[in-house]
Amino acid sequence: MNFWRKVWAITWKDIISEFRAREIIISVLVFVLLVIIIFNFAFGAGVEVIKIAAPGMLWVTFAFAGVLSLNRSFILEKEEGCLEGLMAAPISREIIYTGKTLSSLGFMLVVELIALPIFALLFNLNLLTFEIVTITFLSTLGFAACGTLFSAMAVKTKARELVLPVLFLPLVVPVIIGAVKATGMVLSGQTWAEIANWLIIIGSFDIIFLVISFWVFRFVIEE
Amino acid sequence: MNVDKLKVLTVAGCLVMIAALYMIFVYVPTEANMGVVQRIFYFHVPLAWLAFVAFFIVFICSIFFLIKKDLKWDRVASSSAEVGVIFTTLFLASGSIWAKPIWGVWWTWEPRLTAALVLWIIYIAYLLIRLYVTNKEQRARFAAVVGIAGFVDVPIVALAITLWRTEHPSPVIFEGGLAPSMLYTLLVSIAAFSILFTILLLQKLANNTLESDINKLKEKIK
Amino acid sequence: MSDLGRDPLNKISIEIKDLYKTFDENAALNGISLRVTEGESLTIFGPNGAGKTTLIKILATIMNPSSGSILIDGLSIRDQPDKVRRKLGIVSHNTFLYQNLSAFENLDFYRKLYDIPKERIYEISALIGMQSRLYDNVSTLSRGMQQRFSIARALLHNPSIILLDEPETGLDQEALELLWGILKNGEQKRTIVTATHNLSRGLETSDRVLILVKGGIVYEGQKQKLDINKLTQIYQGHTGGAK
Numbered sequence: 010m011n012f013w014r015k016v017w018a019i020t021w022k023d024i025i026s027e028f029r030a031r032e033i034i035i036s037v038l039v040f041v042l043l044v045i046i047i048f049n050f051a052f053g054a055g056v057e058v059i060k061i062a063a064p065g066m067l068w069v070t071f072a073f074a075g076v077l078s079l080n081r082s083f084i085l086e087k088e089e090g091c092l093e094g095l096m097a098a099p100i101s102r103e104i105i106y107t108g109k110t111l112s113s114l115g116f117m118l119v120v121e122l123i124a125l126p127i128f129a130l131l132f133n134l135n136l137l138t139f140e141i142v143t144i145t146f147l148s149t150l151g152f153a154a155c156g157t158l159f160s161a162m163a164v165k166t167k168a169r170e171l172v173l174p175v176l177f178l179p180l181v182v183p184v185i186i187g188a189v190k191a192t193g194m195v196l197s198g199q200t201w202a203e204i205a206n207w208l209i210i211i212g213s214f215d216i217i218f219l220v221i222s223f224w225v226f227r228f229v230i231e232e
Numbered sequence: 233m234n235v236d237k238l239k240v241l242t243v244a245g246c247l248v249m250i251a252a253l254y255m256i257f258v259y260v261p262t263e264a265n266m267g268v269v270q271r272i273f274y275f276h277v278p279l280a281w282l283a284f285v286a287f288f289i290v291f292i293c294s295i296f297f298l299i300k301k302d303l304k305w306d307r308v309a310s311s312s313a314e315v316g317v318i319f320t321t322l323f324l325a326s327g328s329i330w331a332k333p334i335w336g337v338w339w340t341w342e343p344r345l346t347a348a349l350v351l352w353i354i355y356i357a358y359l360l361i362r363l364y365v366t367n368k369e370q371r372a373r374f375a376a377v378v379g380i381a382g383f384v385d386v387p388i389v390a391l392a393i394t395l396w397r398t399e400h401p402s403p404v405i406f407e408g409g410l411a412p413s414m415l416y417t418l419l420v421s422i423a424a425f426s427i428l429f430t431i432l433l434l435q436k437l438a439n440n441t442l443e444s445d446i447n448k449l450k451e452k453i454k
Numbered sequence: 455m456s457d458l459g460r461d462p463l464n465k466i467s468i469e470i471k472d473l474y475k476t477f478d479e480n481a482a483l484n485g486i487s488l489r490v491t492e493g494e495s496l497t498i499f500g501p502n503g504a505g506k507t508t509l510i511k512i513l514a515t516i517m518n519p520s521s522g523s524i525l526i527d528g529l530s531i532r533d534q535p536d537k538v539r540r541k542l543g544i545v546s547h548n549t550f551l552y553q554n555l556s557a558f559e560n561l562d563f564y565r566k567l568y569d570i571p572k573e574r575i576y577e578i579s580a581l582i583g584m585q586s587r588l589y590d591n592v593s594t595l596s597r598g599m600q601q602r603f604s605i606a607r608a609l610l611h612n613p614s615i616i617l618l619d620e621p622e623t624g625l626d627q628e629a630l631e632l633l634w635g636i637l638k639n640g641e642q643k644r645t646i647v648t649a650t651h652n653l654s655r656g657l658e659t660s661d662r663v664l665i666l667v668k669g670g671i672v673y674e675g676q677k678q679k680l681d682i683n684k685l686t687q688i689y690q691g692h693t694g695g696a697k
Binding site for chain 3: 085093095097098232
């Protein structure tokens with residue numbers, strides 16, 4: 010389908026660009042590592058404390074890392090007026106939204122999938138389970154769906170570094186709550202059936218925000 | 233809304249508010265469990281309800297603005313958001329005042345208060361994005377997007393927080409049935425605050441419209 | 455309404471009716487109506503803030519008008535944006551090139567968006583004389599070379615209408631000559647709309663000129679009836695010497 014071919018052209022372009030510069034993935038990874046270390050000092054080394062605090066630490070880290078990564082998404086387009094080049098091309102605004110969302114999703118997932126084993130190692134927790142990877146994927150999809158909309162807005166305002174955290178974080182609270190609770194439940198040995206409720210909440214958020222962002226994106230990007 | 237209708241509304245509002253205050257502080261009997269402080273309930277509930285209504289108005293006006301592109305929808309939305317923030321702040325404050333004598337804490341992560349806190353922040357984000365953007369049309373568009381995204385988020389936020397808190401029960405602010413006298417008091421109070429809300433909204437809207445008219449004239453003179 | 459350039463036998467490439475664009479109650483474009491015939495080269499002059507760039511951006515579909523209608527080759531921008539966009543090529547002072555990618559990857563990206571076959575990339579690079587640097591990272595290219603690739607990007611899909619937004623700001627002398635060489639000497643009849651400050655080059659490359667002041671057309675004239683001195687006088691008259 011023509012739609013997906015063009016979406017993929019945009020996503021692939023972002024991937025090549027990031028692969029060359031590696032600026033998003035490396036800086037965000039370093040950030041994640043730093044936050045983990047700081048949390049370690051903040052909470053002390055007690056094993057029981059870590060087990061209770063781990064899901065929260067993990068998802069606060071991922072949420073802030075997500076903000077960093079999303080910010081870059083449209084800043085690259087602002088250079089040399091590339092965003093205008095995209096708007097002048099025979100592609101719908103929705104294609105731009107989908108392409109950028111997929112590339113942001115990709116970058117955030119790469120960071121998270123590298124961070125998970127590091128986290129697991131440093132805190133002696135079994136984070137490399139299928140359940141946690143699923144939770145991570147669904148939650149990151151929600152971040153990307155909602156965050157791409159707001160990072161397009163952010164890049165057009167005066168206070169661009171502030172806009173994304175201030176707008177985006179409150180809206181993704183359900184995802185963070187769901188991810189933290191579900192991760193905690195997996196760590197204490199609960200099964201799919203028990204975490205299902207939370208996955209449904211995160212999933213609903215994903216669908217709702219994919220649809221809404223898809224529809225309103227053009228109002229953000231057009232003048 | 234012309235000046236006469238507003239005057240009538242203000243007079244009516246004052247009367248209903250006086251009636252409400254009388255009912256809240258004199259008429260309705262003191263509740264058995266919580267004592268005098270329970271009377272905050274009659275402020276707390278209308279405030280919550282109207283904060284929600286305000287946010288709903290922001291949502292509807294945001295949609296209309298994006299479709300019709302008429303800035304008047306944006307003016308109504310922003311007026312409603314401002315009044316809504318005030319009502320949400322009062323709702324949170326009244327919840328806090330209620331919690332202190334009952335549970336000894338200024339704050340409790342009870343589902344309704346927590347959800348209100350997140351919603352309050354989303355409202356503030358709506359007002360902040362208006363600060364960050366200078367161009368009027370762009371500001372209206374961005375605010376509309378936040379207004380829509382925020383409102384749509386409300387049920388999910390509420391659901392997530394409620395599910396989260398049912399696993400960790402904490403002091404609940406209010407529960408239980410209502411005696412008839414309490415119900416009447418509540419209804420009158422809701423009526424009084426609704427009129428107050430409407431007056432504030434209309435005044436704010438009048439201010440915004442006036443400001444817009446002045447700006448138009450300024451441009452013509454240039 | 456300006457249609458002095460209209461020859462009843464020629465197609466109308468661009469038709470603008472009552473175009474308004476307001477920013478914060480300030481009318482950047484104040485009811486512009488205009489017709490450009492196929493193959494015509496129209497140059498628009500005007501001081502800063504006259505609305506030239508706004509007009510070009512709206513024609514390029516990068517910006518939405520506040521009201522009014524625009525038909526490109528008879529198609530409405532509002533109803534058939536994609537068809538319209540295929541006909542348009544834009545050169546502005548921004549290159550629209552991604553700095554982390556090679557020139558080839560940039561052109562490959564854009565050709566996918568316009569549904570153009572890959573071979574065209576080699577064709578267009580040859581046309582601008584830059585085949586040797588095709589696979590180099592754009593950030594390693596000099597500004598002049600980047601500008602040439604920007605021209606390649608604009609012409610990649612063989613647009614029938616070219617929009618130039620102050621080309622002399624973005625392109626150096628060599629690149630400008632290359633651009634006009636390609637535009638004027640190709641077999642294809644291209645409609646060209648240029649917004650510029652440069653009176654002499656703007657007049658030279660035009661068939662017809664317009665002067666835009668504060669969002670309105672204040673003067674229109676055929677190139678044949680003008681020389682640079684007359685034009686300068688008229689321009690000064692309308693703009694009070696403003697630059």
